[in-house]
Structure formats: C-alpha cells, structure tokens
Amino acid sequence: MAPGPQGAATLLSPEQERELPGLLDQGPGAHGWDDQCWTLARVNRLIGERYGVGFADPSGVWRMLDRLGLSWQVPAVRAAERDEEDIAAWRTQVWPRVKRAGRTRRGLPRLR
Structure with missing residues (x-):
C-alpha cells in the first residue's frame, strides 16, 4: 500500500x-x-x-x-511586572471606595 x-x-x-x-x-x-x-x-x-x-x-x-x-492565546503565566501585593492592596483599599462612590453618584440603591 x-x-x-x-x-x-x-x-x-x-x-x-x-x-x-x-x-x-x-x-x-x-x-x-x-x-x-x-x-x-x-x-x-x-x-x-x-x-x-x-x-x-x-x-x-x-x-x-x-x-x-x-x-x-494569552499565556497562563502572569506578566513579570505584575505586583501581587499592589493588586491585593488595591482590591481591599481602593475598590470598595470606588464601588460605593459609583452607587451613590448614580442614585442606585446600596446593596446590603
């Protein structure tokens, strides 16, 4: 064959x-x-x-x-420049303030 x-x-x-x-x-x-x-x-x-x-x-x-x-596709490996400590601090300190401010400015009810 x-x-x-x-x-x-x-x-x-x-x-x-x-x-x-x-x-x-x-x-x-x-x-x-x-x-x-x-x-x-x-x-x-x-x-x-x-x-x-x-x-x-x-x-x-x-x-x-x-x-x-x-x-x-985008690799599973994170960028070398990524700083996990800065990201964690942003999530716990900045994001909650931004989230609250966005709700009150748009007149949306706050979630409990």
Whole structure:
C-alpha cells in the first residue's frame, strides 16, 4: 500500500523546532521588542534572524506553532511586572471606595 500524500517539508530542522519554544518563552523583550506581545510577524522575524529562513505567509507560522503545540492565546503565566501585593492592596483599599462612590453618584440603591 502506498503512503498517503505528504505535506511540504518543514522549514526548521527538528532541533530548531525543539529550540523555538524556549526562545518564545523568553518573551519579545529578550529579542528587542518593547512590549510582551508575540505576533505571527514577530515570530517569523525571530525565525528569520535566528535560523536564516522565513515564511512567505503568516499562516505558515501559525500552522507551525500549532503543530508544535504552541497557542496564540494569552499565556497562563502572569506578566513579570505584575505586583501581587499592589493588586491585593488595591482590591481591599481602593475598590470598595470606588464601588460605593459609583452607587451613590448614580442614585442606585446600596446593596446590603
């Protein structure tokens, strides 16, 4: 029995594909961007700079990331800049005042 149709050859070697998630985990800032947002264009540029190859179409980047088990969704890991103590203080000190002020200004009844 003949094998089924074969897809196009992968752009990166298996070793490069194993290395790529680690590079992406470092975040865009480690690769010269000012924010922490990966885009397909940025991933493609990183691949080009690191490995000397690139995708002509961003959908190729998306398909490769999907095949590697990487997601375009927001990561579960919190931002490095996140300060849990400041957030807790805001929730307990500021938010109750803001919430009360909003109800009284709009004439809404206070909840008990």
